[in-house]
Each structure stands twice: as C-alpha cells, then as structure tokens.
Amino acid sequence: MRAVISVIGKDRPGILAYTATECARRNINIEDVTQKVLEDIFTMIMIVTIPDNADEYHAFKNELESSGEEQGLKIHVMHEDIFNAMHRIG
Amino acid sequence: MRSNYILETVRMIDEECLDIRTVTMGISLLDCCDSDIDRSCEKIYRKITEKAKDLVKTAQDISLEYGIPIINQRISVTPISMLVSVSGGDPVKYAKTLDKAAKEVGVNFIGGYSALVQKGMTAGDRALIESIPEALACTDIVCSSVNIGSTKAGINMDAVKLMGSIVRKSAEMTKDNSCFGAAKLVVFCNAVEDNPFMAGAFHGISEPDCVIHVGVSGPGVVREAVKEAGPDKTMDEIAEVIKKTAFKITRMGQLVGTLAAQRLGVPFGIVDLSLAPTPAVGDSVARILEEIGLETCGGPGTTACLAMLNDAVKKGGVMASSSVGGLSGAFIPVSEDAGMIEAAEKGVLSIEKLEAMTAVCSVGLDMIIIPGDTTEETIAALIADEAAIGMINNKTTACRLIPAIGKQEGESLNFGGLLGYGPVMPVRNVSAKTMVNRGGRIPSPIHSLKN
Numbered sequence: 301m302r303a304v305i306s307v308i309g310k311d312r313p314g315i316l317a318y319t320a321t322e323c324a325r326r327n328i329n330i331e332d333v334t335q336k337v338l339e340d341i342f343t344m345i346m347i348v349t350i351p352d353n354a355d356e357y358h359a360f361k362n363e364l365e366s367s368g369e370e371q372g373l374k375i376h377v378m379h380e381d382i383f384n385a386m387h388r389i390g
Numbered sequence: 391m392r393s394n395y396i397l398e399t400v401r402m403i404d405e406e407c408l409d410i411r412t413v414t415m416g417i418s419l420l421d422c423c424d425s426d427i428d429r430s431c432e433k434i435y436r437k438i439t440e441k442a443k444d445l446v447k448t449a450q451d452i453s454l455e456y457g458i459p460i461i462n463q464r465i466s467v468t469p470i471s472m473l474v475s476v477s478g479g480d481p482v483k484y485a486k487t488l489d490k491a492a493k494e495v496g497v498n499f500i501g502g503y504s505a506l507v508q509k510g511m512t513a514g515d516r517a518l519i520e521s522i523p524e525a526l527a528c529t530d531i532v533c534s535s536v537n538i539g540s541t542k543a544g545i546n547m548d549a550v551k552l553m554g555s556i557v558r559k560s561a562e563m564t565k566d567n568s569c570f571g572a573a574k575l576v577v578f579c580n581a582v583e584d585n586p587f588m589a590g591a592f593h594g595i596s597e598p599d600c601v602i603h604v605g606v607s608g609p610g611v612v613r614e615a616v617k618e619a620g621p622d623k624t625m626d627e628i629a630e631v632i633k634k635t636a637f638k639i640t641r642m643g644q645l646v647g648t649l650a651a652q653r654l655g656v657p658f659g660i661v662d663l664s665l666a667p668t669p670a671v672g673d674s675v676a677r678i679l680e681e682i683g684l685e686t687c688g689g690p691g692t693t694a695c696l697a698m699l700n701d702a703v704k705k706g707g708v709m710a711s712s713s714v715g716g717l718s719g720a721f722i723p724v725s726e727d728a729g730m731i732e733a734a735e736k737g738v739l740s741i742e743k744l745e746a747m748t749a750v751c752s753v754g755l756d757m758i759i760i761p762g763d764t765t766e767e768t769i770a771a772l773i774a775d776e777a778a779i780g781m782i783n784n785k786t787t788a789c790r791l792i793p794a795i796g797k798q799e800g801e802s803l804n805f806g807g808l809l810g811y812g813p814v815m816p817v818r819n820v821s822a823k824t825m826v827n828r829g830g831r832i833p834s835p836i837h838s839l840k841n
Contacts, residue, residue: 306400334393345393358454376400378457385645386638387395 301357302331302380303350305364309373311342319364319375323348326360347380399638406610407673408639409459410646411666413449414586416593416601416659417441419468419502427479431487434473438465438491438500441600441656446496448653452646460646461607461808465492466591467502475514485525485532492531501591503534506581508543509831519552523559526571533589539579539777541784544834547774551826553577554770558793561762565795568805572792573757577773579780579787584660584715590753590788601659603716604647608639609665610672612699616681628682629702636663636706644711662716663707664752665699667727669810675699675720676729687729688739696720697750717786719752725792725805725812726757735813741772742818749779754787759803759812762795769793771822774832782835 307319316335323330328348335344350357361377368375402408422433446463453460467488474481485503492500503525505515522534536553539545560571576590583594586603593601615635616628623631643661651658667675676687679695700719708714722744724730733739741758748754754776760769773789780787794803794814804811 304396306396308397308400336393343393343397345396354451354455361454361457374400374404376404376457378400379455381645382456382458382642383396383399385641386399387392 301350301352303348304378304380304383305346305348306376307342307344307346307368307373309342309368309371311337311340315342315373316344319344319346322364322367326356327351328360402608402611403458406608406614407668407670408608408611408642409461410604410643411607412462412464412586412605413445413460413646413650414464414466414591414603414605415442415445415654415656416466416584416597416603418593418597418599419473420595423473423476425477427477427483430473430477431483434484434487435491438467438488439494442495442497444654448650452649452653456646458642458646462499463497464586464588464591465495465497465500466586466593467500468593468595469504469506470502471505471512471515471518472595474518475512481518481521482525482528485521485529488532489529497531499531499533499588501533501535501588502593503532504536504592506537507549508537508540508546510546511549519549519556522556522575523563523571526560526574527563533574533591535576535578535581535590535592537578537581538773539781539832540834541580541781541838542834545579545774545777545781545832547826547831548829550774550777551770551829553773554766554768554826557769557791558766561793561795568803569792569795570805573790573805573809575790577789579777580785582716582786585717586662587664587666587717589790597659598657600656602647602651602654602656603659603662604643604650605662605664605666605716606639606643607664607666607673608635609667609675609678611635611639612665612703613672613674613678613681616678621683625698629698632699632702633706636703637710640707640710658713660713660715661707661711663703663711663714663718664716665703665720667721667723668808669726669728669731671728674727674729675722676727676733680729686736686738687733688743692743693746693750696722696747700751717752721753721756722747722751723757723790724815725759725810726808727810731810731812734815741815745775745779748776748787749783752786754780755789755791757790757792757809757812759792759794759814760817761799761814762793762797764793764817765821767821767823767826768817770826772817774826778832781832784837
C-alpha cells in the first residue's frame with residue numbers, strides 16, 4: 301500500500317535524514333518527497349510504499365509518530381486513500 | 391497530490407477535532423423472536439455477539455491504518471417492543487441481555503430498547519415503555535427511544551402523557567448517578583430507521599439483517615473554515631465555504647463506512663452527515679454560529695444562522711456519499727457543546743429559543759437539564775410542543791430532557807465524558823395539566839395527505 305508521511309516542526313539539520321533512515325531501516329521505499337521551510341517551520345510530505353503486513357505497518361507508524369513527538373516534530377503516517385477521498389471527485 | 395491538501399487533512403484531524411463519531415452496526419432481531427422470553431434473550435445474545443464480534447477491532451484497525459480517529463462503535467437493534475409483543479414477560483430481561491451482549495463485544499452503547507407508538511400502543515409497546523425507567527437504571531449502556539408522533543399519523547397524546555412520567559421516573563431512579571437514565575432516553579416524532587447516533591438509534595424493520603452506518607462529526611473544521619473566510623464574506627459565500635467543508639468530511643465518512651462494511655462482510659447503509667459536537671474545546675456547533683457573527687449563541691439571529699448551516703451541511707454532504715441518511719444536519723445538544731453550555735450559563739440561550747432552533751436543525755430539545763421539580767405534565771407538554779414542530783414541518787424532532795432531581799435553576803449536573811455537563815435551565819412554571827390529561831391524538835396535518 302502507499303502511505304503519506306507528513307512531518308511538521310521547527311527547522312533543524314537532519315529531519316529529512318532521520319525520517320529517511322527510519323524508512324530504510326524497515327525496507328520502506330520512498331517514492332516522492334516535497335519539503336519546504338517557511339519562517340523556520342519545516343514541512344515535509346513523503347509518499348512511501350509500505351509492505352502489506354498490517355503488524356509491520358502499525359509498528360512503523362507508532363514508532364515514527366512517537367519518536368517524532370519526542371523530538372518536537374508532528375509526524376503522521378496515513379493511508380494515501382484518505383487524501384484521495386477527501387480532495388478528489390471520482 | 392498537492393501537499394496543501396495533505397496538510398489540510400492533517401490539520402483538520404490534529405487541531406480541529408475531525409473524527410468519525412460512530413461506526414454503528416444495525417442488527418435485526420426479528421429472527422430471535424420466541425414465545426418464551428428466556429429463549430428469545432438467549433438467541434439475541436448469540437446473534438449480537440456473533441454479528442458484532444469483530445466490530446470494535448475492525449474500527450480500530452481502520453483508525454490506525456488511515457490515521458482517522460474513530461471515537462465510538464455502537465450497535466442498534468430492532469425495537470424491542472416487537473419482541474415483547476411476541477414473548478410477553480418482563481421486558482427488563484431484554485435490556486439486561488442487550489447490556490451483557492454489548493459489553494461482551496466491547497461497544498460503548500446499544501440502542502433499540504424502543505417502541506413506535508405514533509398511532510397507538512400494543513400491549514407489548516405499553517409493557518416496554520413502562521419498563522424503561524427500571525431498564526435504564528439497571529443497565530449501563532442500553533439506550534431507549536419512543537416514537538410518539540409522525541407527519542403521517544399525528545401525535546399520540548396518550549403516549550406523550552405516559553412519556554412525561556417515564557422521563558421523570560427515569561431520572562428519579564438514577565438520581566444518585568446524575569439522573570443518567572433520562573440522558574439515555576429519547577422521545578421522537580418522525581424517528582428515522584437508520585440513525586447511527588445515540589441515544590436514539592434503533593434498527594428499523596425495513597432495514598436488512600445486518601448493516602453498517604457511519605456518523606461523521608466535525609464542527610471544529612467548519613468553524614475554522616468560516617473563520618478563515620473572514621468577516622467580509624456574504625452569507626451565501628459562507629454557505630459555499632460550509633458546503634465544501636461538509637463535502638470533505640462526508641467523503642471521509644463514506645470511505646470509512648465502505649471499508650468497515652467490506653471488512654465485516656455486511657452491506658454498507660448510510661452516512662449520517664450530522665455535525666455532532668462534544669464538550670471538548672473547538673468541537674462546538676454554537677461556536678460556528680458565533681463565528682458567523684453572533685455575540686452569543688441563543689441571541690437574535692441564531693435561528694437564521696443555524697438554518698443556513700444545517701442546509702449547507704446537507705448540500706455539501708449529499709454529493710460526497712452514495713447514501714445519506716439518519717438525522718443528517720447540525721445537532722444542538724446543550725450539555726455536549728461547550729458553546730451552548732456557556733450560552734445557557736449566561737442565560738442567553740433559553741429552552742424557548744432552542745425550540746425555535748429545532749425547527750431548522752436536525753433534531754430537537756437535546757440534552758437539556760430542567761429543574762428537578764418539573765412536573766410530569768409539564769415534561770409531557772414540552773414533548774408535545776417539540777413533536778408538533780416535527781409533525782408540521784415533516785422532519786425529525788426529539789426530546790432528551792433530564793429532570794435534575796433535587797436541583798434547581800442555578801445549579802448544574804455533570805454526566806462526564808461525551809455527554810458533558812450543563813446548568814439547570816428554567817422552564818416556565820405554568821400548568822398544562824388539563825391539555826395533557828385530555829389524551830387522544832392530535833390528527834395528522836392536511837399536508838400528510840399526499841397520495
């Protein structure tokens with residue numbers, strides 16, 4: 301399945317590297333990255349492919365989201381379909 | 391996909407309390423009818439625990455996978471009065487069975503301890519209604535509703551009178567527990583058969599054997615959208631903003647409902663488009679009205695704003711879902727809405743204004759705490775007024791009034807959790823005894839004759 305990782309937080313070196321490393325560690329392939337720094341606020345959207353194993357996905361999501369929180373980052377991992385449903389007709 | 395869409399969705403969930411309020415499984419109990427009440431209860435327990443065994447887990451999995459909070463999982467069942475009519479016996483046995491089965495599968499409410507008596511009462515209906523106070527007092531998560539009127543049938547004033555005393559007794563029997571019994575009891579006019587929201591949910595007899603309904607929420611999201619639009623926009627432009635927001639919210643509900651139905655192997659029923667508030671900060675319908683431009687909800691202009699809001703929510707939502715149903719509109723439960731609570735505490739929001747508001751919103755006098763010494767005739771008269779609005783306007787109206795036993799105006803009652811808290815609101819203390827005691831029926835209105 302494809303998932304969207306969104307990361308928002310105060311800009312500092314290594315946020316992209318950290319997220320990418322976490323993905324690589326679990327064999328998650330990154331398909332697309334968009335990132336911007338606006339007035340010191342770092343925003344990144346990553347589209348990734350996640351293996352279809354529900355337990356692995358849940359573990360990855362929980363770990364990434366909670367480790368983000370510890371570092372003052374808001375990280376969300378969500379199924380791609382939710383965005384398609386909400387923002388596209390058809 | 392554009393990143394601003396992604397960030398918008400994340401913000402809605404993170405900061406604006408966007409969630410799926412409930413995934414409700416409707417289960418028909420018609421095949422559980424038995425002339426022996428104990429056997430009937432046994433079959434009900436088996437059917438509910440079998441059909442709904444994976445409901446909570448499925449909702450949790452979807453919530454985790456998609457990153458959408460799903461707050462409640464609930465069950466609605468066939469009106470139990472029909473089973474009482476077949477089996478006879480003590481209806482409270484059914485309530486206890488529902489309570490036990492619902493706890494076993496882990497849902498947080500089960501609705502359907504209900505009777506539909508808009509035109510008349512069978513012996514089973516009467517037995518069920520009379521057992522409601524005890525049933526609600528001796529169970530934890532069973533919800534009850536009684537439909538006493540409809541546009542087609544008129545208003546059953548005998549039932550209205552009876553419900554006045556049942557509401558009071560339900561509060562009295564739970565007076566040590568914040569009069570909680572009355573908070574689990576709804577008196578309807580034009581009740582709908584596919585409502586996923588509590589306490590008024592029941593599984594109508596025209597519904598399939600088992601079905602999944604979804605109730606969305608999102609007052610916070612609508613408020614933020616109105617705020618962002620700014621004070622210079624005209625009312626029709628604000629209506630457009632609300633429509634677009636409602637569309638997005640409903641699409642999320644449609645996605646979750648379809649997924650849940652697929653995974654549970656049952657048909658998908660409807661999305662209920664209601665804006666359902668909670669006492670949490672930022673999750674209030676009153677605050678939307680205030681954002682549109684009212685100093686306090688309940689003041690002049692409230693009914694007009696609510697009418698526009700209610701209509702825009704439906705227009706936006708209806709294209710986003712394959713099947714819209716339930717109550718669909720804006721809820722105005724006083725104790726469950728931080729803005730309403732504040733307006734009532736200030737004395738700006740009165741029961742009379744709420745009554746006017748119910749003529750243009752999706753339900754009725756909901757979660758209103760009234761003085762403990764309000765007589766059963768006065769409660770019945772309030773129910774009759776509210777039912778009259780529903781009957782004439784061809785819409786659902788309801789009463790969920792909680793007499794705060796032992797308390798007066800100026801005091802408050804706290805239910806905790808999603809049901810919130812609120813001040814005791816004053817009721818005009820003049821008698822409607824003679825009118826209520828007349829009984830009989832208010833005939834259906836002329837516009838019900840459409841054939």
